[in-house]
Amino acid sequence: MKSLSLKNLAKTYFDAYKGEHVTAIRDVSLEVPAGEFVSIVGPSGCGKSTILNMVAGFIPHSGGDILVGGVPVKGPGPDRGVVFQSFALFPWKTVLDNVGFGPKMRGVPKARRDEIAREYLALAGLSHAADRYPNELSGGMQQRVGVVRALANEPDVLLMDEPFASVDAQTRMTLQDELSRIWEERRPTVVFITHDVPEAVFLANRVVVLSKGKVLAEVEVPISRPRVWDRLVADDEFKDLSNQVLALVRSA
Amino acid sequence: MERTSRISAALIFIAPLAVLVALWAIIVPVLEVRPQIFPSVAAVGKAGLESLIDGSLVRHVMASVSRVAIGTVLAVLVAVPLGILMGVSRGVSAFLTPLMRFFSVLAGIAWIPIATLWFGYGFGAIVFVIFNAVFFVVAYNTLLGVSTIPMTLRHAAASLGAGRRAMLTDVLLPGALPNIVTGVRTGLGFAWRGLIAAEMIATDVGLGYMLFVARDFYQTEVIVLGMIVIGTLWLLIDRLLLVPLERATIERWGLVST
Ligand SMILES: Nc1ncnc2c1ncn2[C@@H]1O[C@H](COP(=O)(O)OP(=O)(O)OP(=O)(O)O)[C@@H](O)[C@H]1O
Ligand SMILES: [Mg+2]
Numbered sequence: 001m002k003s004l005s006l007k008n009l010a011k012t013y014f015d016a017y018k019g020e021h022v023t024a025i026r027d028v029s030l031e032v033p034a035g036e037f038v039s040i041v042g043p044s045g046c047g048k049s050t051i052l053n054m055v056a057g058f059i060p061h062s063g064g065d066i067l068v069g070g071v072p073v074k075g076p077g078p079d080r081g082v083v084f085q086s087f088a089l090f091p092w093k094t095v096l097d098n099v100g101f102g103p104k105m106r107g108v109p110k111a112r113r114d115e116i117a118r119e120y121l122a123l124a125g126l127s128h129a130a131d132r133y134p135n136e137l138s139g140g141m142q143q144r145v146g147v148v149r150a151l152a153n154e155p156d157v158l159l160m161d162e163p164f165a166s167v168d169a170q171t172r173m174t175l176q177d178e179l180s181r182i183w184e185e186r187r188p189t190v191v192f193i194t195h196d197v198p199e200a201v202f203l204a205n206r207v208v209v210l211s212k213g214k215v216l217a218e219v220e221v222p223i224s225r226p227r228v229w230d231r232l233v234a235d236d237e238f239k240d241l242s243n244q245v246l247a248l249v250r251s252a
Numbered sequence: 253m254e255r256t257s258r259i260s261a262a263l264i265f266i267a268p269l270a271v272l273v274a275l276w277a278i279i280v281p282v283l284e285v286r287p288q289i290f291p292s293v294a295a296v297g298k299a300g301l302e303s304l305i306d307g308s309l310v311r312h313v314m315a316s317v318s319r320v321a322i323g324t325v326l327a328v329l330v331a332v333p334l335g336i337l338m339g340v341s342r343g344v345s346a347f348l349t350p351l352m353r354f355f356s357v358l359a360g361i362a363w364i365p366i367a368t369l370w371f372g373y374g375f376g377a378i379v380f381v382i383f384n385a386v387f388f389v390v391a392y393n394t395l396l397g398v399s400t401i402p403m404t405l406r407h408a409a410a411s412l413g414a415g416r417r418a419m420l421t422d423v424l425l426p427g428a429l430p431n432i433v434t435g436v437r438t439g440l441g442f443a444w445r446g447l448i449a450a451e452m453i454a455t456d457v458g459l460g461y462m463l464f465v466a467r468d469f470y471q472t473e474v475i476v477l478g479m480i481v482i483g484t485l486w487l488l489i490d491r492l493l494l495v496p497l498e499r500a501t502i503e504r505w506g507l508v509s510t
Contacts, residue, residue: 058407078413088408091505092426101422105413133505153412 002069002156010063026213039200042210081155102153140171211252291473323382335394356388360446386439393435397428
């Protein structure tokens with residue numbers, strides 16, 4: 001586990017169609033200590049995905065610094081695990097081989113990486129699906145595999161961009177319960193992007209509200225753990241915090 | 253259940269062909285067609301038996317099939333890496349696309365005359381023609397396959413630690429494989445036609461040559477036998493090799509709609 005720090009981060013896209021520059025991120029500074037879970041919320045187009053893609057190294061940043069454990073980010077790398085909204089599982093690999101892909105890239109022998117993959121699959125209750133192909137699984141199961149695949153590579157920072165946005169509401173709550181439990185067990189450093197304010201509050205230690213490429217506010221979430229929906233649906237502290245964040249997002 | 257449905261599918265496929273043979277068996281004697289125009293079923297059967305016994309049919313088939321196999325394998329070995337290179341590099345693809353467009357129109361039999369000048373009559377010229385017929389389709393389909401791999405898959409692989417080599421073997425190749433197989437299937441279809449044409453001109457053994465020589469002696473039964481063998485061999489290659497391969501990749505991975 002390592003810390004993530006963004007210092008005066010900026011991003012300007014060149015819109016080739018319009019032939020003009022678009023500023024997506026003006027000036028974002030953010031500290032995520034090792035082992036902390038931070039959610040980023042904000043209206044559509046405020047730059048959430050842009051930040052995540054820069055931290056993942058998929059796109060270059062135009063200004064400022066991105067440091068993981070104090071080291072500047074250059075391109076994608078296994079120190080930053082990513083969970084995608086579209087799951088992004090390899091359709092030609094079984095679930096087991098998808099999860100074992102990161103260890104394979106590190107040169108872990110086949111027998112050992114199967115063992116690692118099975119251990120992580122068990123963590124998400126997916127042991128029975130090990131030999132299936134992704135297209136044989138429901139969306140909810142595919143995203144469990146997506147999360148487990150990122151975790152099995154033991155990244156320093158876990159980056160998630162609306163990972164539960166494309167599954168039904170019922171499954172989403174189960175996945176949130178599970179992610180919360182896994183985080184409590186393993187304590188990875190997480191940056192979690194979402195549109196869904198209750199989701200952001202439920203999962204995070206801290207919620208960052210983004211507006212037009214800048215940080216509008218940061219809200220601490222001191223709700224005790226373990227957190228499960230059965231308890232939090234009726235929790236007043238949870239409701240108050242959610243309403244507070246919601247009001248901020250509305251004003252953004 | 254699976255087995256019986258397969259057998260019935262095969263029967264449905266064969267039935268129209270059987271009807272055609274039956275019509276042939278009736279029409280030729282009824283209309284008293286002269287053997288110089290079209291042979292009887294029996295004559296073709298006899299020609300088939302004779303050429304099997306004296307070994308000439310096997311020799312022609314082996315010659316044709318080995319040329320197609322070698323030309324195709326060589327073409328795939330060159331076309332797939334080139335297609336992948338085009339798929340990942342805008343520069344390479346921008347430079348090569350016009351050339352590919354131009355040469356793909358000419359692919360196959362238009363090269364026969366110059367191929368015989370370069371390689372002489374025989375094996376080299378014919379393999380070159382096959383290579384040509386397969387190469388462009390496979391390269392183009394590989395390029396297509398690579399460009400349909402979602403960017404997020406490449407991102408996912410990179411953030412799991414994949415370097416250039418793993419990106420190639422674990423993402424680009426398998427991702428493009430369904431298209432590559434489709435390309436090989438189409439290309440082999442071209443190659444098979446090109447082969448017959450090339451063998452009529454540029455060799456002294458092979459199915460195309462067999463047809464061409466038989467014409468000089470008015471041996472319509474040998475010509476028709478050759479045509480039947482050509483058609484049947486293609487159906488066998490396509491049904492028993494290419495279609496199952498295409499299915500195995502496309503259906504298993506659920507790549508049909510995505
Ligand atoms: N490749 C690009 N080229 C030009 N402009 C872009 C590009 N990608 C994003 N933008 C612009 O940058 C801004 C931020 O986009 P971004 O995708 O980061 O928003 P977001 O907060 O993730 O939105 P959403 O909640 O809808 O996912 C938007 O105005 C968007 O139009
Ligand atoms: Mg987004």
